[in-house]
Amino acid sequence: xxxxxxxxxxxxxxxxxxxxxxxxxxxxxxxxxxxxxxxxxxxxxxxxxxxxxxxxxxxxxxxxxxxxxxxxxxxxxxxxxxxxxxxxxxxxxxxxxxxxxxxxxxxxxxxxxxxxxxxxxxxxx
Numbered sequence: 637x638x639x640x641x642x643x644x645x646x647x648x649x650x651x652x653x654x655x656x657x658x659x660x661x662x663x664x665x666x667x668x669x670x671x672x673x674x675x676x677x678x679x680x681x682x683x684x685x686x687x688x689x690x691x692x693x694x695x696x697x698x699x700x701x702x703x704x705x706x707x708x709x710x711x712x713x714x715x716x717x718x719x720x721x722x723x724x725x726x727x728x729x730x731x732x733x734x735x736x737x738x739x740x741x742x743x744x745x746x747x748x749x750x751x752x753x754x755x756x757x758x759x760x761x
Contacts, residue, residue, distance in 0.1 A: 639715045641708060645707035645742075646705060648749060649719065653702065660687070661687060666750055666751050667750065669683060670682070673686045677757075686754070698728075700724075701724040704720075704722045705719065705721050707720075710741055716752075722738075724736070735760075736756065736758050737756075737757050738755065739754070740753065
């Protein structure tokens, strides 16, 4: 049965952003030692370093309001996916949401996926 990229992307992003909001320290299982995050232009490699970066971001509460999710297969031989997300961040009690974009490359790992690449940017107008 073929993988539906949009269904996988939706399920992944729902899980990722819900976990990010409820406990960033629990995102470690989605990354591997060779995974890479580029956060606002700064590269970070490895699951432990990535989680450390995310846990130490300078806010307590965050809610992601996803506006768009686009997904494509990223390999002709592997069921990997490229997922592009845009949306709004509601940080702490600020009334002004921040626009963000994030791109994930998901690699199959048994019956699920892990994040091989993750690129995050705030979008300033």
